[in-house]
Amino acid sequence: MSGDGKNPRVIALVGPQSSGKTSLLESILCQTSALERRSGNGVRLFGDASSEAKARVMGTEINVASTHFMGDAYTFLDCPGSLELTQETYGALLCVDAAIVVTETESDKIIGLSPLLKFLEDRRIPRFIFVNKVDKASQSIRQLAASLNSVSQTPVVLRHIPIRKDNEITGFIDLASERAYVYNKHKPSKSVDLPSGAESDVEEARYAMLETLADYDEKLMEELLEDIHPPQEEVFQDLSQDLREGRIIPVLMGSALNENGVHRLLKALRHEAPDINNLQSRLDIAATGGPLVQIVKTYHIPHMGKVSLARVLRGEIKEGDALDGDRPSGLFRLTGEKTDKIKSGRLGDVIGLSRLEKAKTGDVLTTGAGPAPSLPALNILPPVFVTALTAQDRNDEVKLITSLAKICEEDPSISYEQVADVHQIHLKGQGDVHLGIATDRLHSKYGVNINKQQPKIPYKETIRKGTKHHSRYKKQSGGHGQFGDVVVEIEPLPLGSGFAFKQSITGGAIPRQYIPSVEAGVRDYLSAGPLGFPVVDVGVNLVDGSFHAVDSSDMAFKTAGRLAMSESLPSCNPVLLEPIMHVSIMAPTEFTGQINSLISGRRGKILGFDARKGWPGWETIEAHMPLSEMHNMIIDIRSTTYGAGTYTYTFDHLSELTGRLASQVLAQHSKAAE
Numbered sequence: 001m002s003g004d005g006k007n008p009r010v011i012a013l014v015g016p017q018s019s020g021k022t023s024l025l026e027s028i029l030c031q032t033s034a035l036e037r038r039s040g041n042g043v044r045l046f047g048d049a050s051s052e053a054k055a056r057v058m059g060t061e062i063n064v065a066s067t068h069f070m071g072d073a074y075t076f077l078d079c080p081g082s083l084e085l086t087q088e089t090y091g092a093l094l095c096v097d098a099a100i101v102v103t104e105t106e107s108d109k110i111i112g113l114s115p116l117l118k119f120l121e122d123r124r125i126p127r128f129i130f131v132n133k134v135d136k137a138s139q140s141i142r143q144l145a146a147s148l149n150s151v152s153q154t155p156v157v158l159r160h161i162p163i164r165k166d167n168e169i170t171g172f173i174d175l176a177s178e179r180a181y182v183y184n185k186h187k188p189s190k191s192v193d194l195p196s197g198a199e200s201d202v203e204e205a206r207y208a209m210l211e212t213l214a215d216y217d218e219k220l221m222e223e224l225l226e227d228i229h230p231p232q233e234e235v236f237q238d239l240s241q242d243l244r245e246g247r248i249i250p251v252l253m254g255s256a257l258n259e260n261g262v263h264r265l266l267k268a269l270r271h272e273a274p275d276i277n278n279l280q281s282r283l284d285i286a287a288t289g290g291p292l293v294q295i296v297k298t299y300h301i302p303h304m305g306k307v308s309l310a311r312v313l314r315g316e317i318k319e320g321d322a323l324d325g326d327r328p329s330g331l332f333r334l335t336g337e338k339t340d341k342i343k344s345g346r347l348g349d350v351i352g353l354s355r356l357e358k359a360k361t362g363d364v365l366t367t368g369a370g371p372a373p374s375l376p377a378l379n380i381l382p383p384v385f386v387t388a389l390t391a392q393d394r395n396d397e398v399k400l401i402t403s404l405a406k407i408c409e410e411d412p413s414i415s416y417e418q419v420a421d422v423h424q425i426h427l428k429g430q431g432d433v434h435l436g437i438a439t440d441r442l443h444s445k446y447g448v449n450i451n452k453q454q455p456k457i458p459y460k461e462t463i464r465k466g467t468k469h470h471s472r473y474k475k476q477s478g479g480h481g482q483f484g485d486v487v488v489e490i491e492p493l494p495l496g497s498g499f500a501f502k503q504s505i506t507g508g509a510i511p512r513q514y515i516p517s518v519e520a521g522v523r524d525y526l527s528a529g530p531l532g533f534p535v536v537d538v539g540v541n542l543v544d545g546s547f548h549a550v551d552s553s554d555m556a557f558k559t560a561g562r563l564a565m566s567e568s569l570p571s572c573n574p575v576l577l578e579p580i581m582h583v584s585i586m587a588p589t590e591f592t593g594q595i596n597s598l599i600s601g602r603r604g605k606i607l608g609f610d611a612r613k614g615w616p617g618w619e620t621i622e623a624h625m626p627l628s629e630m631h632n633m634i635i636d637i638r639s640t641t642y643g644a645g646t647y648t649y650t651f652d653h654l655s656e657l658t659g660r661l662a663s664q665v666l667a668q669h670s671k672a673a674e
Contacts, residue, residue, distance in 0.1 A: 007275045007348035008066070008073035010311060012092045015102035016112055016643070017058060017081030020132040024102055024256035025065060025078045031188070031262050034067035052440045058082060060437050062092050062297050064309065064334040064350060069266050075350045077296075083112075083643050084434035087413035088297070090119070090379045091361050095283070095294045095311045098126040098243075098273040100265070102256075105137040107147040111588060112643035114151040117249075118615065121154055123376065124246045124282055126274055130265060131253040134162060134169045135183075142205075145251060152249060153616065155212050159239075159250045159268070160261075161205045163195055172253060172261065173198065175206040176235050181264070183255070188263035213238040216247050240272040276348040280313065283375050290368025291315030293323065293345075293353075294375065298361045300406045302445065308353040309334065310345075310365075317345040317353075323365035324372070328353040361412055381413040382648050383428035384634040387435050388456065389416075390425070392449040400425070403446035407438050414438055421534060422456035431634060457628045459665060460577040460654055461529045462537040466491035469568035470544075473560040476551075483551035484560030486510070486518055487544035490568055493537045495577075495654055499526060503542040510545040510557070517554040518542055521561025530570040532669050536577065536654065540565075576662045577654040579627040585637065586612055587645035589619045594640045596621070602629035624652060 013021040029035035053060045063078035077096065079089040093099065099120055103113060120127050129148065131141065141162050148156040163171040163180060171182035171189065180198075181189035194202065210230065214221040217238050223230045242248040252268060254261015280287055292314035299307040308328075317323075319331055319342075332339045332352045345351035359365060362378030391400045404416045404427070414429045429435045442448045468489045475482040493500060501519045510518070522540050529535035545560075583604070587595055592609070599606055604625035612618035625633075630649065637645040657665065 007277070007346075008075055008350075009097045009269070009273055009275045010075045010077065010095070010348070010350055011269065011273065012077045012079060012089070012096040012099040013102060014079045014089050014093070014099050014116060015081055016104075016109065017083075019081060019102045019104050020256045021078055021081060021102045022059060022063065024100070024130065024132065024262070025063065025076050027256045027259040027262045028076065028266065029065055029067055030186070031259060031266065032067040032069045034065070050441075051444050052437045055440070056433070056437075060085060060088075061299075062088050062309070063336065066333065066335060066350075070270055072270055074269070077350070082433060083638060084429070084431035085437075086115075086430065087381050087411055089116070090381070091296045091412075093120070093123060093125060094296050094362065094376075094378060095279060095313060096125065097275055097279055098128065098269070101127055101129045101249075102132050103129060103148075104133050105131060105139065105141075105144055107139065107144055109642060110144070110147040110151055111641070113148070114588070114644050115646075117152045117154075119379070121152075121246065122614075126243050126246060126278075127249055128243075128265070128268065128273075129156065129249055129251045130261075131251060132256050134253045135255045135258065135260065137162070137169055141253065148249075148251065150617075154246060155215075155248050157209050157212050157239075157248045157250050158205060159209070160253050160264075161201065162253065163198070169253075172264075173202055174264065175202070175209050176239060177232060178202065178206070183258065183260035186259045189261065210235070212248060213242060216242055216245075236271065243272050244274045244278055276313070283313075285313055285373055285375070287314070289314055290366050290370070291317050291321065292364065292366050292372060293317060293351075295353075295356075295359050295361050295363045295365070296350075298359070298410050300410060300445070304339075305355050306357060306409075308356045308359050310351055310353055312345045312347055312349045312351065313364075315347065315367075317351065317367070319343050321367045323353070323356065323367060324358070324363075326356050326358050326365075329355040360409065378412065381430060383413070383415060383430070384647060385431045385435060386426050386428050386455045386631070387432075387439075388422075388424040388453045389427050389439065389450045390453075392451055396448050399446070400442070400448050400450065403442050403448050406446070407441060411438070419455075419458065421458040424456055426455050431638075432632075454631060457665075458579060459533045459657075459669075460536045460579075461531045461533045461574050462495075462535060462577055462654075463490070463492045463569060463572035463574050465573050467568050467572055468543075469564050471560055471564035471567055473556055473563055474551075475556075481548075481551040482553065482556040482559070483548040484514070484518075484553075484556035484558075485546040486542060486557065486560045486564050488522075488561075488564045488568070489541040489543055490565075490572060491539045491541075492572070493539050495537055497537050497539075499523070499536060500539040501542075502539075505542060505544065510542070510547055511552075514547065514552065514554060514557040515542060517557040518545075518561035521558035521563075522565050524558070525562045525565035525569075530574045531576055531666060532673060533576070535569070535574075576657045576665060578657040578665075580624050580652050580655045581627050581630065581649040582652040583623045583625045583630070583647055583649045585621045585623070585645065585647040586615070586618060587621070587637065587641045589617055591641045591645065592619050592621065595637070595645070598633070598636050598640065599623045599625065602626070602633065604629070625649075626655075626657075 059080040066075045077092040160172040162169040173180045293310040295308045297309040364372040366372040470487045472485045526535040604623045607622040612620045
């Protein structure tokens with residue numbers, strides 16, 4: 001993977017779905033002769049080769065490809081663009097040298113880039129923006145740059161301005177080199193003279209770029225104040241230094257499909273993108289010490305088992321080396337869906353490690369005796385969408401759980417929970433598409449056929465009034481019979497109190513050894529009360545009873561306790577309770593009005609607003625909302641905010657549900673029970 005000279009650089013391609021990241025990667029591979037010119041069907045890359053990706057015509061996992069350009073080695077990590085697959089991007093960005101944010105030319109879609117740009121900034125990852133599909137641009141590139149600046153805390157700097165002919169972008173002017181180029185389909189751009197009449201536009205745009213660079217260079221500032229034309233070498237040096245320090249985001253443009261602007265992008269990477277030495281400094285990794293790797297992705301591949309995609313952050317990993325005491329069965333290089341066995345992974349390489357059973361995505365592993373250094377943790381996205389699963393064949397239930405564990409290992413933003421109250425397995429993730437991919441893999445990779453349905457809501461019930469009740473269980477069937485006699489007092493408790501059992505038996509009316517059996521019978525009934533749901537916030541006091549010296553038993557008193565509850569609770573005015581969640585919705589301030597309407601339309605109660613810490617121009621809206629109203633909420637939030645908004649939630653309390661909605665819930669529950 002490594003070429004002569006510099007250590008290989010690892011570049012992530014990130015950005016929204018359909019922005020053209022995979023097309024850009026294909027163009028890079030074609031221009032560097034790592035791939036033949038694309039056919040009409042494009043190129044099959046590793047993640048895109050899966051049946052889930054083909055069915056959706058989108059990338060679903062990180063694609064890996066390596067190449068050389070002018071003697072330097074590069075590995076590109078092409079990340080899925082779907083918002084629901086952002087966890088893949090977070091894993092890829094753990095240890096890249098730089099990122100290329102690929103975007104289209106429509107300003108109204110730019111707001112959706114703000115979470116990604118914020119993540120890159122927080123991680124101090126050097127990044128370029130590549131404006132793709134400029135041949136189809138219908139608006140000013142400078143307007144686009146202004147839109148980008150509005151969602152980025154780091155200044156966005158135009159490196160190129162377009163050359164237009166008959167309202168079509170046919171080339172660009174590089175503001176750093178002050179040279180003009182016209183696009184040459186599937187070939188490097190051709191250098192031409194500056195178009196006549198473009199001098200003033202070039203001067204204005206170049207001055208704007210230099211002004212931003214001068215904020216971090218006193219010498220350049222003095223040159224601008226004195227109207228001195230700074231030499232190109234100084235400008236390129238500032239661009240490179242400011243990129244590495246995360247002070248600016250250079251913007252380049254082109255058309256990946258036609259390979260326009262791709263050669264200039266590669267030149268910018270070669271001269272300006274840092275290598276692993278800068279990454280070591282950014283992550284505070286000592287340059288000397290034992291070999292070190294970080295896992296950026298976990299795969300479970302048929303016929304290969306578990307595969308860990310990792311980057312060598314220090315030293316060299318050789319075949320046979322143990323990492324944190326776990327020895328991989330092999331080392332190899334991934335290129336798309338192709339694997340090539342290798343003897344070692346050098347500093348900066350991205351390698352595959354097979355059968356590291358203990359390793360997880362984000363782990364930092366070393367061959368040394370001491371512990372690995374502490375690096376920034378993997379950001380794991382909280383779930384915002386849930387679906388319920390059941391195995392079509394009951395004999396596959398154990399296999400289903402085993403397979404789900406592997407899927408969750410591949411994608412840490414997926415989790416599952418066996419919810420006893422509703423007898424369902426709840427699969428949690430980032431959206432319907434996200435979980436659809438996961439369930440498709442259950443079938444395609446693990447041979448488990450499942451049924452999906454909307455999760456049941458864990459309703460509860462309680463009582464509004466108390467009562468005192470006497471219940472006797474007596475059964476004679478020859479020989480020893482069954483006898484249990486109890487008197488209980490039942491009372492409602494404050495919401496959130498749960499269940500409380502006590503006894504105030506006097507005079508030995510019931511022997512002490514039978515009292516736990518009475519409680520067991522009471523609890524047994526409370527698992528499904530008069531309305532059919534678990535009963536909560538109820539207090540039961542065993543106050544009296546009687547026993548038979550021969551016929552009384554634990555089973556008899558357990559049955560008597562259950563009878564006491566089943567006979568008395570229907571008269572205690574039972575009422576349905578629904579779970580209410582505390583919801584925090586994070587979105588740009590301009591969408592607050594729409595978010596408020598969304599909350600109100602889902603029976604939510606707004607609690608307050610606050611500026612989102614560290615996110616200028618964003619707001620956090622706190623609300624209480626019924627869980628039953630939240631199933632598709634993330635779809636509405638993303639639709640309203642162009643993909644920028646999200647939310648978190650936690651259980652807060654139970655609340656009475658009455659009227660028409662309660663009747664509907666009870667009718668549906670009764671129908672399901674039948």
